[in-house]
Amino acid sequence: xxxxxxxxxxxxxxxxxxxxxxxxxxxxxxxxxxxxxxxxxxxxxxxxxxxxxxxxxxxxxxxxxxxxxxxxxxxxxxxxxxxxxxxxxxxxxxxxxxxxxxxxxxxxxxxxxxxxxxxxxxxxxxxxxxxxxxxxxxxxxxxxxxxxxxxxxxxxxxxxxxxxxxxxxxxxxxxxxxxxxxxxxxxxxxxxxxxxxxxxxxxxxxxxxxxxxxxxxxxxxxxxxxxxxxxxxxxxxxxxxxxxxxxxxxxxxxxxxxxxxxxxxxxxxxxxxxxxxxxxxxxxxxxxxxxxxxxxxxxxxxxxxxxxxxxxxxxxxxxxxxxxxxxxxxxxxxxxxxxxxxxxxxxxxxxxxxxxxxxxxxxxxxxxxxxxx
Numbered sequence: 499x500x501x502x503x504x505x506x507x508x509x510x511x512x513x514x515x516x517x518x519x520x521x522x523x524x525x526x527x528x529x530x531x532x533x534x535x536x537x538x539x540x541x542x543x544x545x546x547x548x549x550x551x552x553x554x555x556x557x558x559x560x561x562x563x564x565x566x567x568x569x570x571x572x573x574x575x576x577x578x579x580x581x582x583x584x585x586x587x588x589x590x591x592x593x594x595x596x597x598x599x600x601x602x603x604x605x606x607x608x609x610x611x612x613x614x615x616x617x618x619x620x621x622x623x624x625x626x627x628x629x630x631x632x633x634x635x636x637x638x639x640x641x642x643x644x645x646x647x648x649x650x651x652x653x654x655x656x657x658x659x660x661x662x663x664x665x666x667x668x669x670x671x672x673x674x675x676x677x678x679x680x681x682x683x684x685x686x687x688x689x690x691x692x693x694x695x696x697x698x699x700x701x702x703x704x705x706x707x708x709x710x711x712x713x714x715x716x717x718x719x720x721x722x723x724x725x726x727x728x729x730x731x732x733x734x735x736x737x738x739x740x741x742x743x744x745x746x747x748x749x750x751x752x753x754x755x756x757x758x759x760x761x762x763x764x765x766x767x768x769x770x771x772x773x774x775x776x777x778x779x780x781x782x783x784x785x786x787x788x789x790x791x792x793x794x795x796x797x798x799x800x801x802x803x804x805x806x807x808x809x810x811x812x813x814x815x816x817x818x819x820x821x822x823x824x825x826x827x828x829x830x831x832x833x834x835x836x837x838x839x840x841x842x843x844x845x846x847x848x849x850x851x852x853x854x855x856x857x858x859x860x861x862x863x864x865x866x867x868x869x870x871x
Contacts (some may be wrong), residue, residue, distance in 0.1 A: 508831040511829075543583070557862075563859055579609065593856070616725060636711055644692060644695075645693050716765055719756070742804075760807060778818055833854050834847065
């Protein structure tokens, strides 16, 4: 088993060094050779992941200044409350709801709830799906496009809001998203479609797409991992068998196609090529979901069975954290490879801030026995 305490220390160091280097900027993608982050001046879709990295590092180090930095950055999200995209939910789940659970700041709670209710108004009425909200393939109107990852990405804030308010609006919305995902995104073999476009008025699918264009055969490792996480979270909140069954179906496909170490290619259809870029960020998202499941008290056997390969996955991800040797001059705590979000054939393996978050959260969850929400 990997030395998880050491990896946690290395990843904590990565957060602290990054914070010192970037100042008030927001990190997203790092150079794989130097570890230098590409930054933006304003928060983007993964800004909440950086806030949550700061919060976890604060919890691990006891440095109150990290909480203060996270809270200051959380306040900068206010202008994004009404952003019409599924990425509103992770922004405010990681960037506000979890911070509220730690700091009990009522203004942060109010902002997170405002974002949750705004998300409910952005639902496509004819399908119940939360739209991507931006153009990602073929110039399709993002208001007509739903992603397989919406089952977590667009719902994680809803589950928190349901607990906070008891408002069944959030449960009803999640169940509609579940039904849509099971109907239109999960194929008979357990693979998943990446994006489905809809006739917004009729609710009928008009095409299945990948980030590379129209291609109904692809299965996207990130979307697949995040969908598993979403189904598991739905089961955690409701106990509904449909949520757990869907997670198990997708997880069976993952273990069959990801490779022996559980870390797949960016596109599962490329997995047979040994030189295909591996998607450690996607695998880390799955690791966090399974870690969260594994620490639940009195977990039923059918749910516990899904965590059987968690140690394997965490150890193989830990083996990809710097330093890789005594002569490795890169910053400690980098999760290498990330993903190759690329034109096909361009094997660019970047460290990603959200990939770092998922592995750090998985290890922290296993170490402490849970996450705040």
